[in-house]
Amino acid sequence: MLLTLSPTEQHGVALGFIVKEQRDAAAATTTTASSSSSGTTPRVQSLKLHVSNYVGKEGEPLLRWLVEVDTAIAARRIFDDPSKVAFAMSCLGGRARNWAYGRRLTDATFFGTYAEFKEELRQAFEPPKNEFRSRAEFLDLQQGKHDVHAYAQRARYLVSNIVTNPMDEAPRSSRS
Template sequence: MHSRRPETLKIDISKYSGVEEDSPLRWFVELDDATRARRIDDGEMQVAFAQSNLAGRAKTWALGLKLHGTYAFGSLKVFKSRLRQTFEPPRAEFRARTELLKLKQGKRDVHAYAQHIRHLTSCISSNPVDEHTLVSVFMQGLADGPVKTHLFRLELDSLEQAISISEQEDFSLRQARASSTSYRQPRRYDSGIQSRWNSVM
């Protein structure tokens, strides 16, 4: 029997153009998700896929390097590093760190809050925030409620562990709410039947 080939998903990602509004690190998250889904494992193919999703200034920059013979990214890691050096706004890490330490869940659901804290964490690479601080920031920023209460009863070692447990707890709570709202009380006819019986009597 032939072994089945792993299925691939052709996830589309946004084009990175290198303008100030674009976040290279946010685009890298999209890029990594897409390369994994498409099962692109070869380094050169990963770089080629990344290039195919460039636009504007960023595309011109990459083509310019290629035309001048200095196009030697070698790997996706090198490609990302050079792109960041060229297009990332100054003091981006300082701003990301400041936002991270003040981050609150607010009106977002737990998953959206977790994704935001992951993004900010990925923006801080030269002097990363330690895991203990990340766990503390994540827990303190959660909205008051059952999820936060549950986490504070546990000893957590990493941000990913805290996120995983909080998302599981949030999912369980949502399922419980959905079950309770879908249950309907049976209609009661006792009083009506009794009144009609009394009128007959």
């Protein structure tokens, strides 16, 4: 039917259709607003909070970012795990984003639940108990300008990071 009309007439018909759609949408919005104010259940809206991007830099607080994401997920009323994971992944940047989407490329179901996503993220980006770093620092430890007590305290701290059972038991067994 539109093909038989001139371009100007086609434009007029399209414009009339758009105006009618806008009026219908405005009437529906007014009806919804008046029904919610007249005692029916109001529509619950979600709150959209801003979440900073986590990029996976050393020293960047992963735990604080996870709290931000959890708060935003609750405010946005996201309840299913795939949506939670997708939202959290959208808040990643840099190395963390490359890591997460790299995992997804190899296996689309890699992050089965939001809890699994958070655990994998922690394992990938939270520093371990610094065992490797502590071992290297211990092996390079020198007294330097520090007094003997400070030097010994630092050595004890580093050793406690390296071994799970501190060496406090060794002097006791040699005394008996």
